[in-house]
Amino acid sequence: MDLMGLKKKSLQIRENIVTLIHKSGCGHIGGDLSVTDILVALYYSKMNCSPERIDDPSRDRFILSKGHSVEALYCILADKGYFTTEELFDTYSCYLSRFIGHPNNKIPGVEMNSGSLGHGLSVSVGMALAARMDGASYRIYTVMGDGELAEGSVWEAAMAGGHFKLDNLTAFIDRNRLQISGCTENIMAQEDLEKRWSAFGWNILSIPGNDIEKICGAIDTAKATKGKPTLIIANTTKGYGVSFMENKAEWHHRVPTDKEYHTAMEELEEKRRAAS
Amino acid sequence: MNRIANKQVICNVLLEKARKDKDIVVLCSDSRGSGSMTKFAEEFPEQFIEVGIAEQNLVSISAGLAKCGKKPFAVSPASFLSTRSMEQVKVDVAYSHTGVTLIGISGGISYGALGMTHHSANDIAAMASIPGLRVYLPSDRFQTERLVLSLLKDSEPAYVRVGRNAVEDVYEDERVPFEMDRATVVQEGNDVTLIACGEMVKPAKDAAQMLAEKSISARVLDMYCVKPIDRDAVLKAACETKGIVTVEEHTIFGGLGSMVSQIISEEHPVFVKNLSLPDSPVVTGESQEVFDYYGLNSAGILKAAEEVVSHG
Numbered sequence: 001m002d003l004m005g006l007k008k009k010s011l012q013i014r015e016n017i018v019t020l021i022h023k024s025g026c027g028h029i030g031g032d033l034s035v036t037d038i039l040v041a042l043y044y045s046k047m048n049c050s051p052e053r054i055d056d057p058s059r060d061r062f063i064l065s066k067g068h069s070v071e072a073l074y075c076i077l078a079d080k081g082y083f084t085t086e087e088l089f090d091t092y093s094c095y096l097s098r099f100i101g102h103p104n105n106k107i108p109g110v111e112m113n114s115g116s117l118g119h120g121l122s123v124s125v126g127m128a129l130a131a132r133m134d135g136a137s138y139r140i141y142t143v144m145g146d147g148e149l150a151e152g153s154v155w156e157a158a159m160a161g162g163h164f165k166l167d168n169l170t171a172f173i174d175r176n177r178l179q180i181s182g183c184t185e186n187i188m189a190q191e192d193l194e195k196r197w198s199a200f201g202w203n204i205l206s207i208p209g210n211d212i213e214k215i216c217g218a219i220d221t222a223k224a225t226k227g228k229p230t231l232i233i234a235n236t237t238k239g240y241g242v243s244f245m246e247n248k249a250e251w252h253h254r255v256p257t258d259k260e261y262h263t264a265m266e267e268l269e270e271k272r273r274a275a276s
Numbered sequence: 277m278n279r280i281a282n283k284q285v286i287c288n289v290l291l292e293k294a295r296k297d298k299d300i301v302v303l304c305s306d307s308r309g310s311g312s313m314t315k316f317a318e319e320f321p322e323q324f325i326e327v328g329i330a331e332q333n334l335v336s337i338s339a340g341l342a343k344c345g346k347k348p349f350a351v352s353p354a355s356f357l358s359t360r361s362m363e364q365v366k367v368d369v370a371y372s373h374t375g376v377t378l379i380g381i382s383g384g385i386s387y388g389a390l391g392m393t394h395h396s397a398n399d400i401a402a403m404a405s406i407p408g409l410r411v412y413l414p415s416d417r418f419q420t421e422r423l424v425l426s427l428l429k430d431s432e433p434a435y436v437r438v439g440r441n442a443v444e445d446v447y448e449d450e451r452v453p454f455e456m457d458r459a460t461v462v463q464e465g466n467d468v469t470l471i472a473c474g475e476m477v478k479p480a481k482d483a484a485q486m487l488a489e490k491s492i493s494a495r496v497l498d499m500y501c502v503k504p505i506d507r508d509a510v511l512k513a514a515c516e517t518k519g520i521v522t523v524e525e526h527t528i529f530g531g532l533g534s535m536v537s538q539i540i541s542e543e544h545p546v547f548v549k550n551l552s553l554p555d556s557p558v559v560t561g562e563s564q565e566v567f568d569y570y571g572l573n574s575a576g577i578l579k580a581a582e583e584v585v586s587h588g
Contacts, residue, residue, distance in 0.1 A: 057345065105372055112343060113372040116363060122333045123368055126340020126348075129325060133301070133346070153364070156333035163328075 001044045004275065006212045009079075010040045011272040014241045015265060016075040016085070022261040024092045026101060030251040032072040034176040034209070034236040035143055041215040042141055043076050051082040054108055060138050061111050061127050065120020066145035066174060067102040068253075073110070074099060082109035118151025120144060121171055125160045128169040128229075139223065143172040147179030150188040155200075161229040162201020169229040170222040171202075175209060176238035180252045193233055202231045209234025210241075242267055278445045282420040282438035283351075283381045284312040289424040290349060294320050300428075301341055301348045303327060305334045310440075311351040311381045331361040338376045339368035347375065347428065354380025354437050355387075358399035362406075365435070370408040375431030378403075379438065383413075384474065384525035385553065385563050386440030392557040396437070401530025403435040404503040410434040410457075411503040413474035416445045418452040419460070419500055426456045437474065439525075441563070444478050446498065459506035465495035468581045469513035472523040473499045473532050476551075476572060480523050483577035492585055502532055510539045519547035519584035523577055525567075528552040547587045549580045 001009065013036050021027035043049075047060040064073050074092070078085040091097035098106060102115030112123055124142040131138050148154060161169055173193065177184050184190050194204045203225045207214040215234065222230035238252075239245030242264040256264060294300040294316070303325045308314050317324040325341075327334045331352050338348040350357070357380045358365075369376045380399055387394035404411045412434060414420040420438065427434055446462060447453075453460050459471075462481050472480035477498045484494040495517055497509055513520055520540065522533040533550030540548055551572055558566050567573050571580075 061344075112339070112374075113367060116367050119336055119364065119368055122336030122364070123340040123343070125333070126337035126342075127344050128340075129337065130341045130344030130346050133298075133322065134344075153332045153336070156327075156330040157336070160327055160330070160333055160337065 003213055006040055006044055008272055008275050009044055010037050010212060011241065011268055011275060013040060013072065013075050013079065015268045016079070017071050018242065018256065018261065018264050018268065020071050020075060020089060020092055022256050023089060025255055026093050027071045027255065028068040028253045029256070030178065030238040030245060031066060031069045031145060031174065031176070033240045033242060033245065034238045035066070035069045035174045036072050036240070037210045037212050038143055038172050038174065038215055038234055039072055039076050041212050041219065043080060045216055046219045047141065048138065051080055051109065054082070058136060058138050061140045063112050063120040063124050063142040064103050064114055065142050066117065066148055067114030070101060070103050073103060077107070077109040080109070083107065117145070117148040118153040121154055121157035121161070124169055124171065125157050125164070125166060128166040129164060131168050132166070140169045141172070143174055145179070146173055146175045146177060146184050146190050147187070149173070149190055158197060158200040158202065165201070165227050166229045167226050170219065170232065171229065172232045172234050174236050175233050176236045178238045178247065178249045178252065180249065182249050197231045201228055203228045204231050204233065206233040206235065209236035241271070278417055279442045280417050281312065281440065281442045282414055282417060283379070285417045285420040286379060286424050286438065287312045287316050289421055291316055291319060293428060294323055297347070298323065299345060299347045301325060301346045303334055303338050303348055303350045305329055305331050305352045305356070307352050307381065310353065311379065313351055331356045332364050335361040335364035335376070335378070336368045339364070339372060339374040342374035342376050343372070349377045349379055351379040351381060353394065354383035354396035354399050355394050358396055358402045358435070362402055365403065365409065366406045369433045370406045373408065374433065376433050377427055378435040380435060381438060382440035383437035384439060385558055385566050388562045388566065389560050395558065397527045397553045397558070398529070399437055400502055400524070400526050400532065405530065408433065412436045412500055413502055414438065414500045415474060415477035415498050416443055416447060418445065418447045418449065419454060419498070422452060422454040423500065439475050443475050446477050446481055457501045457504050457506065459501065459509040460498040462496035462498050465493040466517055467493040468584050469495040469497060469517045469520045470523065470577060470581060471497045471499050471510065471513065471520055471532065471536055473502055474525055476523040476525055479572070479574040480577055482574035483581060486574060486578050487581055492581065494581055499532060502535065505535050505539070507539055510536055511544055514540050514544040514546045519549070519587060521549045521551060521577060521580045521584055523551045523572065525572065526552055527555060529555070547584050549584050551576060551580055
């Protein structure tokens with residue numbers, strides 16, 4: 001998919017996310033919208049995976065460590081054909097649905113269950129070690145939230161990733177600077193991320209995190225980097241794409257009213273038309 | 277007397293199998309020496325991963341390996357493995373359904389005088405409470421070998437607790453009767469049943485012999501499969517003997533005694549006596565001294581069995 005196609009896809013996925021959350025009455029909309037461009041770049045351009053080869057041992061693996069952004073992942077997997085959009089939209093979070101509010105690997109395309117923060121990077125380290133042991137060329141990708149970095153287990157994994165020089169591992173930080181209680185810097189400061197992760201032996205790339213072209217470029221750089229894992233600090237905007245949600249902590253998991261929903265959809269549709 | 281610890285048996289089995297099965301991976305958290313895995317690390321460096329003192333990472337890395345086709349054995353002191361990394365076990369191993377075998381070494385009060393930080397008197401309760409996780413406490417070297425060989429044949433998550441020291445044999449040789457997830461009948465009896473797991477099986481067997489000298493016929497069940505517990509064997513014991521004594525190197529809460537009592541009270545109430553560690557840090561001492569202090573020995577089991585028989 002070319003760059004224009006990726007940009008339009010991001011807007012379409014955002015429309016689906018907002019619709020899914022409005023329809024189901026639950027979800028983490030702010031983080032979904034900040035991480036969307038990263039997921040679109042991975043699933044529509046850079047990752048070697050497809051619904052026709054769900055169990056292919058050579059597929060690239062993705063772990064959504066910030067599992068609360070599951071609506072973004074589900075909308076993309078549905079759009080890719082891992083399951084139907086109808087089932088997702090009709091049953092998400094409903095009684096007895098298989099689509100619960102965090103990733104579950106009973107859903108086609110989901111590798112690991114997540115939701116409890118601070119697990120995804122460690123699991124990714126294990127996957128990267130397995131690939132290396134087998135001499136396999138598949139790559140491992142994971143996305144963490146910036147609030148998630150307060151979990152101590154993240155740093156156990158960061159240490160191991162650097163120690164084992166896992167150049168088949170690429171981690172993103174969705175650096176939107178907001179978490180449920182407010183600004184990350186007031187809750188537990190995360191400044192100097194470059195220095196912190198660099199000290200753990202990682203190759204660091206810091207990019208505008210809602211710029212698909214820059215995301216794709218960073219992934220290519222990560223692939224070409226040898227001898228160390230890459231951390232892509234994606235400087236994103238929480239709620240990106242819907243102006244009245246942007247940079248507001250209250251949109252961490254607020255559900256739009258009918259009026260807000262229509263306003264958001266008008267803005268996203270307008271942007272998609274403009275991109276055509 | 278046998279001088280091989282059960283943890284050494286695990287290493288020996290893995291050493292043998294890893295020669296042909298390159299998917300077997302052992303992971304340690306600075307625990308290769310205490311886990312008797314030094315030889316494995318030396319012979320199979322490509323199949324050994326050292327994560328340092330980081331038990332949470334140990335478990336999640338193991339889950340990632342399993343998800344990509346490996347057969348990981350995560351070896352770490354039971355005290356830290358079962359509770360410090362409990363959430364990783366819950367989410368990344370059990371809930372995500374990855375084929376990780378967790379080996380809790382130096383379990384129970386094996387570390388003796390090192391104190392409560394190093395004791396895992398609640399690991400059965402912690403691990404058994406996680407949906408989908410099996411819990412095993414093998415009694416001697418022969419059973420440990422059979423158990424590990426069996427675990428290598430499946431890809432389901434499991435927690436195995438073994439002690440630090442060599443334990444006396446329960447069974448006479450490698451022809452130990454063994455059926456996966458079925459209690460082993462160490463000896464038959466029809467007056468009282470002694471149900472034990474792990475290192476408590478040997479004193480239960482000794483107690484049964486002492487009871488025989490008093491003309492009390494004791495059945496001894498080796499419930500190495502604490503979860504899934506052999507419900508049929510428990511109920512058969514309840515029906516065919518006057519009562520039950522459970523013996524475990526574990527707190528009274530959520531262990532073997534609790535599980536047996538639940539089954540009995542639901543389906544066939546008989547008198548049950550639970551022998552366990554106290555709800556407090558244990559007294560200081562080597563493990564046998566501590567066992568003796570709390571009556572977790574053949575004399576204590578004998579006394580409890582006589583009480584059950586007289587009650588019945």
